[in-house]
Amino acid sequence: MLRKLPINLEEKMQIAPIPTLSEEINDIRLRTADIVGNKIIPNEGVIYEGGDKSAKLRKEIRKEVKKQGLWAPHLPEEYGGMGNGFLTHAYMNEILAWSPLGNRLFGVIAPNSGNQTILVKYGTEEQKKKWLIPLINQEMESGFSMTEPDVPGSDPRSLQTTAVKDGDEWVINGHKIMTSNGRVADFLVVMCRTEDDDSGNANLKMTQIIVPTDSPGLERIRSVPIWGHTGGDHMEIKYKDVRVPLENALGARGSGHQAAQDRLGAGRVYHCMNTIGQMWRAFDIMVKYSTQREVHGGKLETKQFIQGFIADSYIDIQAARLMTIHCAEVMDKGGNSRVDISAIKIFVPEAGSRVVDRAIQMHGWRGVSSDLPLAGMFQGFRTLRLADGPDEVHRILIAKQILKRYHDGLSWDFGV
Numbered sequence: 001m002l003r004k005l006p007i008n009l010e011e012k013m014q015i016a017p018i019p020t021l022s023e024e025i026n027d028i029r030l031r032t033a034d035i036v037g038n039k040i041i042p043n044e045g046v047i048y049e050g051g052d053k054s055a056k057l058r059k060e061i062r063k064e065v066k067k068q069g070l071w072a073p074h075l076p077e078e079y080g081g082m083g084n085g086f087l088t089h090a091y092m093n094e095i096l097a098w099s100p101l102g103n104r105l106f107g108v109i110a111p112n113s114g115n116q117t118i119l120v121k122y123g124t125e126e127q128k129k130k131w132l133i134p135l136i137n138q139e140m141e142s143g144f145s146m147t148e149p150d151v152p153g154s155d156p157r158s159l160q161t162t163a164v165k166d167g168d169e170w171v172i173n174g175h176k177i178m179t180s181n182g183r184v185a186d187f188l189v190v191m192c193r194t195e196d197d198d199s200g201n202a203n204l205k206m207t208q209i210i211v212p213t214d215s216p217g218l219e220r221i222r223s224v225p226i227w228g229h230t231g232g233d234h235m236e237i238k239y240k241d242v243r244v245p246l247e248n249a250l251g252a253r254g255s256g257h258q259a260a261q262d263r264l265g266a267g268r269v270y271h272c273m274n275t276i277g278q279m280w281r282a283f284d285i286m287v288k289y290s291t292q293r294e295v296h297g298g299k300l301e302t303k304q305f306i307q308g309f310i311a312d313s314y315i316d317i318q319a320a321r322l323m324t325i326h327c328a329e330v331m332d333k334g335g336n337s338r339v340d341i342s343a344i345k346i347f348v349p350e351a352g353s354r355v356v357d358r359a360i361q362m363h364g365w366r367g368v369s370s371d372l373p374l375a376g377m378f379q380g381f382r383t384l385r386l387a388d389g390p391d392e393v394h395r396i397l398i399a400k401q402i403l404k405r406y407h408d409g410l411s412w413d414f415g416v
């Protein structure tokens with residue numbers, strides 16, 4: 001739970017319009033900052049405490065977000081979202097993510113948001129009515145069940161869970177792990193091997209299938225404790241002869257790999273945008289603290305070690321945000337963003353870890369306490385280096401793409 005700092009740190013966001021941006025994006029940023037800075041951050045402690053007061057506050061904030069037209073920045077307008085491109089979303093999200101509660105209160109709730117994106121792109125009208133709309137209206141919860149304990153998650157082509165056609169049903173058998181939100185999910189999007197022959201394109205063997213969690217044969221084994229916390233919602237799940245109608249397949253048969261890439265590509269950029277918002281907040285907390293805390297006969301800000309922390313953190317944050325904004329711009333323009341996505345997915349969480357590590361160090365015991373959001377950020381950034389593709393896999397992808405151009409007689413052009 002977050003508490004107020006025992007010293008006077010006015011945690012006000014100061015966000016001015018960016019001269020090079022359109023009026024529309026600046027307006028979105030400023031209105032987002034108003035809600036995050038004035039309504040969410042000052043109430044974080046109360047909201048985290050739970051109970052009636054918290055529920056009332058969350059309802060009020062969500063109402064205000066919707067009134068301001070800032071709800072669900074990741075969704076098209078026809079589904080009640082903002083219809084933002086990646087660039088607008090990136091500029092909005094670096095403000096929204098100052099609070100760890102920001103995403104939830106603005107209608108972006110992973111893994112539901114990823115499932116919404118995939119249902120918008122691959123869902124039939126019937127699937128949209130049955131699963132997407134209730135998910136958007138927060139009447140349902142969902143999860144994405146891909147990783148398995150016995151094969152490497154970093155190579156999704158190796159997945160063993162099968163779905164076999166039997167009459168007008170799929171029969172699913174397999175063992176999954178780390179299905180986030182799996183404890184409360186009403187349905188899961190399950191990555192299944194639907195083609196058993198090994199010939200042909202290895203990327204066309206999987207299909208994503210919607211599985212209601214009350215299906216007979218679906219067994220929640222346990223919730224995997226993360227960072228020492230038990231009772232989370234990253235579930236180990238077994239599927240034993242689970243039957244669902246054929247029409248629960250999401251997209252064409254064999255499209256599961258591509259659908260996962262679509263989901264994860266966007267998701268990786270969102271994770272980076274969130275990381276930047278949090279780094280910015282950590283920086284703000286750190287710099288303000290340095291101007292107040294006296295140690296060894298002087299304010300922290302007068303010590304050169306601390307000045308180094310501040311300067312290095314500025315460099316980390318600005319590099320991370322400009323790389324992410326560039327990547328969002330390439331994606332909006334329909335360019336090839338594979339290298340940029342992998343580059344930010346490696347760089348941003350690492351930079352985030354460095355910034356938060358310095359902020360924690362500077363705050364002494366407070367840094368690792370739950371009075372501040374820093375410990376949570378640190379765990380989140382470290383975790384991100386594994387989730388949605390471990391760093392090594394992204395490094396390999398970058399190197400492969402670059403080397404391929406050189407083998408093709410070309411060189412790398414950083415400008416596109």
Ligand SMILES: Cc1cc2nc3c(=O)[nH]c(=O)nc-3n(C[C@H](O)[C@H](O)[C@H](O)COP(=O)(O)OP(=O)(O)OC[C@H]3O[C@@H](n4cnc5c(N)ncnc54)[C@H](O)[C@@H]3O)c2cc1C
Nearest residue numbers: 144145146147152153154178179180386387388389390392
């Ligand atoms: C908090 C959290 C939430 C998650 N939520 C979900 C979820 O909702 N749904 C879901 O399906 N999955 C989820 N995952 C799982 C995540 O996607 C996998 O952990 C990830 O894909 C890596 O798979 P793995 O853990 O099986 O590692 P492995 O594939 O076994 O890899 C282990 C390690 O080997 C190294 N490595 C891998 N390949 C190479 C290589 N070629 N060269 C060198 N080194 C390599 C990397 O360091 C890697 O971390 C979640 C994970 C975490 C931590």
